[in-house]
Amino acid sequence: MWKLYAVLAAVFAALTSILAKIGIKGVDSNLATAIRTTVIIFLSWGIVFAIGEHHSIRNLTRHNWIFLILSGLATGLSWLFYYKAIALGDVSKVAPIDKSSIALTLILSYFILGESLTPKTLLAGALIVAGTFLMLWK
Numbered sequence: 001m002w003k004l005y006a007v008l009a010a011v012f013a014a015l016t017s018i019l020a021k022i023g024i025k026g027v028d029s030n031l032a033t034a035i036r037t038t039v040i041i042f043l044s045w046g047i048v049f050a051i052g053e054h055h056s057i058r059n060l061t062r063h064n065w066i067f068l069i070l071s072g073l074a075t076g077l078s079w080l081f082y083y084k085a086i087a088l089g090d091v092s093k094v095a096p097i098d099k100s101s102i103a104l105t106l107i108l109s110y111f112i113l114g115e116s117l118t119p120k121t122l123l124a125g126a127l128i129v130a131g132t133f134l135m136l137w138k
Contacts, residue, residue: 020083021091029083036079096135103128 024032048054060068078101085094103125109115 029087033079033083096132100132
């Protein structure tokens, strides 16, 4: 089931880039990010309340709170930089650089989470980096 969710995430991430580039014309990138974030807040909390998971907030530990907040800060900064980049550049150039985060995630997951790096994973990460450079090559 996780693969279906991953594919849906990729589809909506692609739509996000295109819709954002269209919507950001003449709009400050920080304002655009704030508007987008507001929509996400209502959508996320709407789902949490609709499925009755809002009661689970009491079960969050200090550890959960710290890392979810840090993740939120990283997400927010990523979005602010991404929106600024697409406001100034072509989505077809910005998106590959942004998606190089996959290779960075592989490295960080090895060092921080202790996940394994197999030869296949290393090759895939190298291909992502090579593909990013190829997309940017003039």
